[in-house]
Amino acid sequence: MTNEEFISTIQNWFPDAEFIEEGSQFLNVFVPKDKILEVAKKLKSDNATQLDYMFNLTCVDWPDHFQMVYHLKSSELGHMLVLKVKLENKENPEIETLCDLYRTAELHEREVYDLFGVKFINHPDLRRLFLTDDWIGHPLRKDYVDEINIVSLK
Amino acid sequence: MSQDIIMNPDGTQEYFINMGPQHPSTHGVLRLVLTLDGEIIEKVEPHLGYIHRSIEKMCEKDNYRQIIHLTDRMDYLSAHMNNHAVCLAIENGLSVEVPERAVVIRTIMDELTRISSHTLWWGVMGMDLGAITSFLYGFRDHEHITEIFEETCGARLTMNYNVPGGVMFDLHPDFVKKTKAFLADFKTKLPEYDTLLSNNVIFLERTKGVGILTKEMAISYGVTGPAGRASGFASDVRKHEPYSKYPNVDFKEILYTEGDTFSRYKARIDEMWESIKIIEQLIDVIPEGDFVAKTRNVIKLPKGEFYQKVETARGELGVFIVSDGKMQPYRMKFRSPGFSNLSALNEMAKGGKIADLVATMSTLDLVVPDIDR
Numbered sequence: 001m002t003n004e005e006f007i008s009t010i011q012n013w014f015p016d017a018e019f020i021e022e023g024s025q026f027l028n029v030f031v032p033k034d035k036i037l038e039v040a041k042k043l044k045s046d047n048a049t050q051l052d053y054m055f056n057l058t059c060v061d062w063p064d065h066f067q068m069v070y071h072l073k074s075s076e077l078g079h080m081l082v083l084k085v086k087l088e089n090k091e092n093p094e095i096e097t098l099c100d101l102y103r104t105a106e107l108h109e110r111e112v113y114d115l116f117g118v119k120f121i122n123h124p125d126l127r128r129l130f131l132t133d134d135w136i137g138h139p140l141r142k143d144y145v146d147e148i149n150i151v152s153l154k
Numbered sequence: 155m156s157q158d159i160i161m162n163p164d165g166t167q168e169y170f171i172n173m174g175p176q177h178p179s180t181h182g183v184l185r186l187v188l189t190l191d192g193e194i195i196e197k198v199e200p201h202l203g204y205i206h207r208s209i210e211k212m213c214e215k216d217n218y219r220q221i222i223h224l225t226d227r228m229d230y231l232s233a234h235m236n237n238h239a240v241c242l243a244i245e246n247g248l249s250v251e252v253p254e255r256a257v258v259i260r261t262i263m264d265e266l267t268r269i270s271s272h273t274l275w276w277g278v279m280g281m282d283l284g285a286i287t288s289f290l291y292g293f294r295d296h297e298h299i300t301e302i303f304e305e306t307c308g309a310r311l312t313m314n315y316n317v318p319g320g321v322m323f324d325l326h327p328d329f330v331k332k333t334k335a336f337l338a339d340f341k342t343k344l345p346e347y348d349t350l351l352s353n354n355v356i357f358l359e360r361t362k363g364v365g366i367l368t369k370e371m372a373i374s375y376g377v378t379g380p381a382g383r384a385s386g387f388a389s390d391v392r393k394h395e396p397y398s399k400y401p402n403v404d405f406k407e408i409l410y411t412e413g414d415t416f417s418r419y420k421a422r423i424d425e426m427w428e429s430i431k432i433i434e435q436l437i438d439v440i441p442e443g444d445f446v447a448k449t450r451n452v453i454k455l456p457k458g459e460f461y462q463k464v465e466t467a468r469g470e471l472g473v474f475i476v477s478d479g480k481m482q483p484y485r486m487k488f489r490s491p492g493f494s495n496l497s498a499l500n501e502m503a504k505g506g507k508i509a510d511l512v513a514t515m516s517t518l519d520l521v522v523p524d525i526d527r
Binding site: 024026058104111150 | 203206208246371375376387388458460470476485487493494497498
């Protein structure tokens with residue numbers, strides 16, 4: 001499926017999705033936070049899209065929001081797509097888990113929880129992954145301070 | 155452990171065993187907590203982070219040239235491919251054309267790395283199952299490649315040979331001769347692998363039908379590389395999203411459908427033959443010319459996102475760079491193959507015995523620094 005076909009198909013299903021093609025080799029689809037599960041379910045199960053392989057799940061800490069990034073691919077059809085979700089609440093970011101659709105999300109979401117502090121609602125086992133349970137803070141956040149171990153270039 | 159102990163009606167109870175962090179078959183500091191019913195595994199839960207160095211955070215403070223050497227330290231047995239992935243992502247961002255000579259050198263180096271990683275895996279796999287001979291055989295062949303690397307790159311393990319725009323040094327004058335000699339020798343050695351393990355009845359008994367992963371589960375868990383292809387998941391990046399010289403060489407994507415430990419084993423053995431084939435096609439046609447394109451000393455990627463996949467010895471490595479136009483990446487993410495492959499371990503080991511778990515884990519070929527990053 002080409003990007004244009006993706007755009008028209010997804011727009012049909014979810015009129016409030018936004019599309020950006022610049023600055024990335026994939027088509028970026030922005031969906032509202034509360035729609036993510038629904039969108040992912042449709043993209044995975046529909047015969048036209050069949051995006052059944054999540055090859056990356058991560059988070060980016062922007063100054064005014066967290067951005068969840070889901071890289072999806074169809075193992076049958078070979079096309080790829082990036083789903084993005086803005087999490088406006090920087091104090092207490094929360095989003096629905098995609099564990100039920102993509103099993104690989106289970107560990108990836110635990111990693112994001114550990115390093116960014118994003119909470120995944122309905123995740124079966126949301127605990128820290130790399131760091132100890134009593135670790136304070138989330139290291140991949142931009143405001144994380146560690147004067148001893150992080151030496152800035154400047 | 156804070157789990158409640160569940161009593162069975164007959165008065166028995168399930169119990170927990172720590173496998174690792176110092177267990178020899180976890181190949182590094184990986185801790186697995188096994189939930190057992192007698193000798194049957196009910197659940198495998200990996201506990202990670204023993205060598206977590208937060209490479210992704212370090213990348214945000216380093217410039218693009220410095221990042222490359224960090225990637226050697228992730229999957230140290232696929233050091234060339236890791237470097238290659240970052241370089242391709244950077245070159246993609248800068249729109250640099252890599253000289254043909256460098257492209258061919260990189261591809262040959264990648265395939266040599268794959269063979270060296272697989273020989274090591276094969277030796278260790280035998281040892282996990284109690285056969286010490288294979289370990290010596292595997293290291294014998296691994297050593298030849300390490301020597302070839304040492305001559306050209308100056309290092310044996312963490313080569314750091316790729317730079318944005320090409321490779322750091324030209325090939326050593328003996329490289330072609332030695333690589334050819336190695337291939338000729340290795341082609342006589344690889345059948346020994348089959349004699350020793352692949353056709354060994356004890357080995358077959360321990361691996362056939364053990365640790366089965368279905369294709370559907372492999373895709374859902376994102377299990378790639380030889381482990382995924384043994385389950386029938388056609389995930390070879392070299393074939394489906396080709397980079398460097400791979401579109402121009404002839405090789406087969408190894409696919410099996412059984413998804414058991416033995417097919418994962420076979421997939422890697424077959425892959426070594428394919429790697430030999432690829433190197434043989436390229437070793438005589440390394441073009442003359444520059445080995446590195448001129449790039450600016452200080453690299454600044456344009457604003458945007460760059461994603462590059464390469465096929466390492468363990469599977470699909472993804473490098474995700476978010477750039478805000480500065481000298482350092484705003485965010486760097488490594489989608490490491492080991493991390494996703496490990497997540498499927500529970501699925502494969504459930505219902506089996508502890509000894510089967512050891513065999514299953516061997517064919518996942520886990521490298522813990524790659525998982526922890």
